[in-house]
Amino acid sequence: MLELVVIGNGMVGHRLVQALCDRDSAGEWHITVLGEEARPAYDRVALSSYVDGVSAEDLTLPSLTVDLHLGDPAVAVDRDARRVTTESGRVLPYDALVLATGSVPFVPPVPGRDLPGCFVYRTLDDLDAIRAAAAEAVARPGAGRRSAVVVGGGLLGLEAARALRSLGLSPQVVEIAPRLMPVQVDEGGGALLRRLVESAELAVRCGVSVNGIAEDRGRLVATLSDGVELDADLVVFSAGIRPADALARAAGLPVGERGGVLVDERCRTSDEHVWAIGEVAALEGRTYGLVAPGYAMAEVVADRLLGGRATMTPEELDMSTQLKMLGVDVASFGDAQATTPGALEVVVNDPVAGTYAKLVVSDDARTLLGGVLVGDASKYAALRPLVGSPLPADPVAMIAPGGVELGADALPDSAQICSCNAVTKGAVVHAIGDGADTVPALKACTRAGTSCGSCVPLLKKLLVDSGVQVSKALCEHFAFSRAELFEIVASTGIRTFSGLVDEHGTGRGCDICKPAVASILASLGTGHVHDGEQAALQDTNDHFLANLQRNGTYSVVPRLPGGEVSPEQLIIIGEVARDFGLYTKITGGQRIDMFGARVEQLPAIWRRLVDAGFESGHAYGKSLRTVKSCVGTTWCRYGVQDSVGLAVALELRYRGLRAPHKFKSGVSGCARECAEARSKDFGIIATDQGWNLYVGGNGGFTPRHAELLASDLDTATLVRYIDRYLMFYIRTADRLQRTAPWIESLEGGLDHLRAVVVEDSLGIAADLEAAMEQHVGSYADEWRGVLEDEEKLARFVSFVNAPDTPDPLVRTREERGQRVPVALGLPGVGA
């Protein structure tokens, strides 16, 4: 048996041993591991979660059956005799030696750096020490919040600052470079990152260094190069790392210019029995401070030790990083700093939206080399696999908000289209080639799109890309898209389903086209949704003006415009819920939902609510749901406009408006955005000049932030723009298409929308406004409409031959003091 000694029990050393144990089925190697730290190998990448309460055990990597000596570092390597000596005096002969000693924090040589209260940020022991010092500082009597200085504003420095903050200190980050995270992001990205980090209440000073640290009445004072003095209870150095190569140097192994044991593409040092991997290794002179390249090196050495021929080149090492720093998305990939000769940079910087994106492309603008994303890293997954490949689209459009969707065509074959069922693009394309030419056919043969369904649009795109004509037909009864049908209804004056299907369709419709036609008719203002033949078109929610829940009962939601409700009204809601035994819950949209009403109870419930001044909240229809609001100038110290007043006005204006999909809005009284207006189909944020209008947020399965359509509007202009926007959406969107994908589907995207809404480029603005006026003028409460009409009321019975007998299948039990449904059995229950 051959002897392998691994020096270092960190993440990469551990991976090597794991890979070797897995593959050495013949038992060729006997492995001894030496660790300087007294603990078994742990996940250093997740180190910061330790201060959030993740335990050391949780971070520990799976244990392996090898001779492991912890707390006993190697102190000498005798290469001639092929022996390692440890601190405790152990002598270990080897046939192969792997150096995996990682790196040590770099502490700049400033006076005072050894004072008590100064720390580095690398190991669990470091964090224990920091935690103890922080606890002591916080407990110390005296006014004010305890503070800390973090030396270094790179990835680790920011992580350390965040950790210090969760330990109750106020951290100040001092970065010598002019920007944060100088290694991963560029100037523009760094500037935005700084703004975002500062709005997370972290103080940052860039372009200055720490010149010295001194003790001052039991605390520390850090003096900066610009003369500023910062008081601190703790100082944490995270100013970079240096490869832990002392042992190798002493053993006479060549090291790189900037440290690190020189290795070749096999990870072998100049000594054929000695290998180096991870942060201590310098491949072609360069060291790598990330775990992924280290893991790749570990795999190469494991392969080599078993006689394999694996190699690696710097180009193959994945230096991409994606992280969420204090809630800020940051990603960098490939040649993020544009070091390739002739490389071109394409930047889209949107300080208003808080996003920065850069692509680095080759000198002929054909190949993607790398990039940086700050603020919104959602395109990372699509961009990273493209590094080194030809650009699929104009680079600006690839990163511009509302630009080309980096969808199916840009993705490599190995990219996962359906992550629920792990179906790759290759598999889908293959299936299309084999004749699956519709989405249902693709679903059946690949399982893609059968779970959450969020990839169905991508499947459609792949079909289109493959030249398959995807039918726009609504269903077997109409060969038209919803937008086309809308135009037909609007221009022909046909106002019944029968008329429409007779003239322009076939058969008697189905659950797809009937509600779509119902919605079109409702948008065109054709009276109560139950009038005449329209009653038969409505799906169950619109038919019963309430929301069908899983056990066949309904939920009832009165409108609370802007979320405002009087104490008197609150009491009525409480009384109704109590008297009818309804489960109550505050919804996600600032309303009160009452669950568990049976069909025959609905009119009596509405009667009480309508009498108290409530209207239908349209929680059921594909219609306006809520306009959420914060408290704005009325109450809030920061408010610059009356967000509640506007929200109430907008909710009343658009109540009852039917659309291709349900839609929501929000109004925030200032840029602090307490109403989360940017996650809505249209959202409004007050500025001290007026209102900013954002559109296309939410997105359903694929969450999206709304984008700025127009800024600093007065209220009248704002309302006019929203009228146009909503009506344009209602007229041209597909069935069940939310505003976000609708905007994406517009040729020209957001810019086109802006042209239509703001500049009236199509000359239809007056038309759209008139249509909205008609809706607003003809609005009537649908609940009241039923209560006032005996014939409609007669439909609200449990059984036509036993109108007051409750559905015997509806049963409830108690949970947390309220009534909830007993789960119904599946096939065959009761009947």
Added chain:
Amino acid sequence: MTATETSVRWTTICPLERLLPERGVAALVGDVQVALFRLHDGSVHAVGNVDPFSGAAVMSRGIVGDRGGVPTVASPVYKQAFSLVDGRCLDDADVSLPSYPVRVEDGQLDVGLPW
């Protein structure tokens, strides 16, 4: 329908006018829930009211239409379509609703349940 007068018991449900064209109603016959539909062409159909996929008694509240010429009702819960002629589910061959004979006498709608 193959059911004969002797094998079913007829129950009068309601006047036929109570049924809007292409909109169902639920009826309770003993402890059996039935969903009754009157179609555009005037024909009347009855199937079980309990949706086999959700267990909820809601079939009468589904949207009526046709698929490839077969008159259907779609479950309002998970949207599977069922034939109004024989109750079979058009989206899952293993599932079906019970279907019942109906007749109209003197403007009254009767449904026949097995003895």
